[in-house]
Amino acid sequence: MEFKYQSGFGNEFASEDSRCPGALPEGQNNPQKCAYGLYAEQLSGDAFTAPRTNNQRSWLYRIRPSVLHEPFVKFERGNITHNWDEVEPNPNQLRWQPFDIPKKGAVSVDFVEGLATVCGAGDPKSRSGISIYIYACNSSMGDRCLYSSDGDFLIVPQEGELLITTEFGKMKVSPNEICVIQRGMRFNIGVEGETRGYVLEVFNDHFQLPNLGPIGANGLANPRDFLTPVAWYEDRDVKHYQVINKYHGYLFQARQNHSPFDVVAWHGNYAPYKYDLKNFMVINAVAFDHADPSIFTVLTCPSAKPGVAIADFVIFPPRWSVQEHSFRPPYYHRNCMSEFMGLIHGKYEAKEGGFNPGGASLHSLMTPHGPDEDCFEKASNADLKPEYIAGGTMAFMFESSFSMAVTKWGNETKVDKDYYLCWQPLQKHFDPNWKAPGSGKDKEQKTYSF
Numbered sequence: 001m002e003f004k005y006q007s008g009f010g011n012e013f014a015s016e017d018s019r020c021p022g023a024l025p026e027g028q029n030n031p032q033k034c035a036y037g038l039y040a041e042q043l044s045g046d047a048f049t050a051p052r053t054n055n056q057r058s059w060l061y062r063i064r065p066s067v068l069h070e071p072f073v074k075f076e077r078g079n080i081t082h083n084w085d086e087v088e089p090n091p092n093q094l095r096w097q098p099f100d101i102p103k104k105g106a107v108s109v110d111f112v113e114g115l116a117t118v119c120g121a122g123d124p125k126s127r128s129g130i131s132i133y134i135y136a137c138n139s140s141m142g143d144r145c146l147y148s149s150d151g152d153f154l155i156v157p158q159e160g161e162l163l164i165t166t167e168f169g170k171m172k173v174s175p176n177e178i179c180v181i182q183r184g185m186r187f188n189i190g191v192e193g194e195t196r197g198y199v200l201e202v203f204n205d206h207f208q209l210p211n212l213g214p215i216g217a218n219g220l221a222n223p224r225d226f227l228t229p230v231a232w233y234e235d236r237d238v239k240h241y242q243v244i245n246k247y248h249g250y251l252f253q254a255r256q257n258h259s260p261f262d263v264v265a266w267h268g269n270y271a272p273y274k275y276d277l278k279n280f281m282v283i284n285a286v287a288f289d290h291a292d293p294s295i296f297t298v299l300t301c302p303s304a305k306p307g308v309a310i311a312d313f314v315i316f317p318p319r320w321s322v323q324e325h326s327f328r329p330p331y332y333h334r335n336c337m338s339e340f341m342g343l344i345h346g347k348y349e350a351k352e353g354g355f356n357p358g359g360a361s362l363h364s365l366m367t368p369h370g371p372d373e374d375c376f377e378k379a380s381n382a383d384l385k386p387e388y389i390a391g392g393t394m395a396f397m398f399e400s401s402f403s404m405a406v407t408k409w410g411n412e413t414k415v416d417k418d419y420y421l422c423w424q425p426l427q428k429h430f431d432p433n434w435k436a437p438g439s440g441k442d443k444e445q446k447t448y449s450f
C-alpha cells in the first residue's frame with residue numbers, strides 16, 4: 001500500500017488522484033457538470049460565517065454523493081458512552097494498568113467495537129465537552145467505516161500501526177505518531193495483529209497549533225511536519241457497506257451499496273493529518289527551575305476564554321535536563337485542569353514503576369499529585385550534571401479545563417487500587433534548626449560558576 005502526503009498545517013490543499021487528471025474544477029467549486037461525471041460536495045468544519053482565520057471547509061469530488069445510503073438504525077455501542085453519571089464521582093488519583101487487548105483468534109474486535117470511554121465531560125448536543133477513549137482491537141474494519149458527528153478525534157497509537165483510509169486519502173500512523181480525523185470525516189482502520197491506543201474527542205472546536213509568544217516564529221510542533229494525505233479513490237460496489245455514525249454518544253449504522261472512499265479529488269483546509277512526535281522541537285528551562293508542562297503542547301483546542309483550553313495534547317519527549325540547583329522532575333501540584341496521562345513507550349520520569357505503556361492515569365481538578373517517594377529522594381540528592389532524560393520514552397497528557405467524570409467501565413477496568421501507596425513513604429524532612437550550607441557568598445559563587 002502506498003502512502004503519499006502533503007506537508008503543512010491548516011493549508012488550503014488541492015489534490016486529485018493521478019488516475020483522473022483535471023478532476024478538480026478550475027476557477028469554481030460547483031460546475032454544472034463536474035469532470036469525469038463526479039458529484040461535488042462540501043464538507044463544512046465551521047459555520048459558513050466563521051471568521052476567515054478559522055473557517056474550515058473542503059470540497060470533495062466523488063463518484064456518488066454521501067447522501068446515497070439507507071436510513072440509520074441503532075448499532076451496538078459497546079463501551080462507548082457520554083453518560084457521566086453512571087457511577088458516583090471519584091476525586092482520587094487514578095491509575096490504570098495496561099488495558100487488555102483481545103487475543104487474535106479468540107474473538108475478532110475492530111476499532112469501532114474496541115472503543116471504550118474512560119472519562120469525559122460535557123455534551124455533544126451543546127457542542128461543549130470532551131471524551132477520552134481507549135481502543136483495543138485485533139481486526140481490520142472490513143467493509144465498515146466510522147464518522148463522528150460529535151467531535152474531532154485525536155488518535156494516539158500505542159501498540160500496532162493503523163492503516164487509515166479516509167475520504168481524503170490514506171494514512172499510515174504508527175506508535176509515536178498521532179493523527180487527527182475531524183468531525184464528519186468517514187474513515188476505516190486496518191490493523192495487523194493486536195493494536196491499542198488512546199483517543200481524545202473534542203466536541204467544541206478543532207485542534208490548532210499553540211501560539212508561540214516570546215518563543216518566536218519557530219519551535220514546538222512546526223507546521224511543515226504535519227502531513228495530510230493525497231486524494232485516493234476506489235470505485236467499488238459492495239453489497240452492504242456499513243456506515244457507522246457516532247451521534248450524541250450513540251452509534252448508528254446505515255447500509256449503502258458502494259465504498260464511501262470514492263473521492264477522486266478534493267480541495268480545502270478541512271482535512272485529516274498526522275504528525276510524528278519525534279519532530280517536536282523541545283524547549284525547556286536551561287538555567288534553573290522548571291517550565292510549566294504547557295511548554296510541551298503539541299496541539300490545543302481552545303475555549304472561548306483566552307489561554308484556557310478545552311483540551312491540550314502535551315508530550316514529555318526525550319530531552320536534556322540541565323537546570324542548576326533545581327528539583328528537576330515535575331513539581332508537586334494541584335491543578336485547576338484535569339490531567340489524563342498515557343504512556344506510548346518507555347518509563348515516565350516521575351514514576352518509574354506502576355505507570356506502564358498502554359496504561360493511564362487521571363489527576364482530576366485540585367487532586368494533589370507529583371513525584372513518588374523514590375523519585376523525590378533520588379532527585380533531591382542527585383548530582384546535577386546535564387542529563388539526557390526520557391530516552392526511549394514518550395508519555396503524553398490530555399489536559400482539559402473540564403472536570404471529567406470516570407465511566408463505569410473506567411472505574412471497573414484495570415484500576416490500580418494501590419496507586420496512592422506510591423506517595424505514602426514520603427518522609428517529613430522538616431528541621432526547624434536547619435542552617436544554610438556555607439555563607440551566602442560561597443553559595444553565590446557555587447551557584448553561578450559556569
Ligand SMILES: [Fe+2]
Pocket residue numbers: 333335339363369
Ligand atoms: Fe500534573
